[in-house]
Amino acid sequence: MAKSLFEEKLYSREFLVTTEIGPAKGADVSEMIHHVDLLKDKVDAINITDHQSSVMRFPSIGGCLLVKERGGEPILQVTCRDRNRLALQADLLFAHSRGIHNVLCLTGDSIDVGDHKEAKPVFDLDSVQLLKMARTLESGTDFAGNQLKGAPQFCLGASVHPEADFIEPQLLKFDKKVAAGAQFFQTQGIFDLSSLRRFMQYASQFNVKILAGIIVMASARMAKYMNENVPGITVPQAVIDELATAEKGKGLQKGVEIAAKIMRTIGEEKLCHGVHIMAVGNERVVPDILEAADLVSVRA
């Protein structure tokens, strides 16, 4: 039996669509709830980010509970930056107990890129070890080998960076993530389809599902800013130039067009098993992208 609705779809759907919501900076979650309601029936699962870019926010696990409450399918993002192995295991047990079974296991961005630069970076584990640890919990013992009363179950994912400028060490780590138990991958932002094609030639030897990361840019300025400041993102100059052609106030619309175009090609050519849309603060336009990409026939 599938461990979650998302896992069931992972192995039955032709083409998957996931997206993500960045939690609120504060206790007011009304906008998050609005975004959950807007997106929950349009995608196969919604990731809730875990202090994305090391910026302190409402917790991922709290966001996942909101998704559950509103009838959606959450993917819990877990990073190793802020919690040691005790706290991480406890969070995983809690997630399972609340019906949150999809977990994206990440190392986490450096503290230096965030808004609490003086905080202590934890990194007791890395992403590969986190995957291993989740699988160990499933086997009925904790990471120190002690017996658990009740074992959790997870559908585990991880990330990979097909457009990295030095791909070999990234692929080596990808292998380790697969071996450690990752079932699906949501990639870093894809802009250049030839790098996705190359990556899929490599990845297709493994029995894992690859969802191409699609970043929605709101302006050429935002693209340049991300290139400079956001780990794991390289927006090619051609995309920045295309964004720059947008009329004043229409940058996001252009970003939606670009994202939809990439998604449509990926879907029509079945370059991988789905897409993961990262709208970075513009969650409200995700339905527009889906409409423009017109993946209905692909997803049937």
Place this chain on the structure above:
Amino acid sequence: MIVAEQKKLDEIIRMIAPYERVLILGCGTCMTVCGAGGEHEVSYLHNALRVAQAKGGNGTHTISEYTLKRQCDPEFLDMLAGRINDVDAVLSLACGIGVQAISERFRQLPVLPGVNTSFMGMTKEWGIWDERCAACGDCRLAETGGICPITRCTKGILNGPCAGTKNGKCEASKEMDCAWVLIYQRLENLRQLDSMRRYYPPRNFRVIPRPRRIVTKAAVAGGNNG
């Protein structure tokens, strides 16, 4: 060696404010090499404090100076005995170990740190020191091509690079090399990439319960010859 940076003058002035007679105490080993607290720096600091005092109203101190060969070693501390009787505080320009050694030895004497102890490193070129060892107590350099991921990767991760590496640099700083890129390249040259393909379990932090103590065989009765 241990690398440190001398504290800012205004912080030092604030620290010594309550004490009239202050001995600036340099250290002749690591602090001399890294230029944070050797004989020269003691003398410069002495002058700087005198000038600051002459300029304006920070109290009047009687400052003396001396540099020990090593502040972290009890046998050298005996040489201080005659010099500390007529001071109210010692401003030590040793690393944190030296400061504490003085403090443990002379229990009635306030000891103030004049430097911030930074790391264990090596000289890159004159005036530039790079951290190279985190003293993790579980050396794995044999598996990483002689490049330490615990020290040189900002996250200290063990199973390869994160996705933040770009142009061979770290996401935390564009000035900093990505340790895992260096490790990969070095292992490739050595034809030892298999050691990077292995899974490494989480670190064992039990090997570094603080504070640590090492007891050599020589220190154990009858342990001299193994």
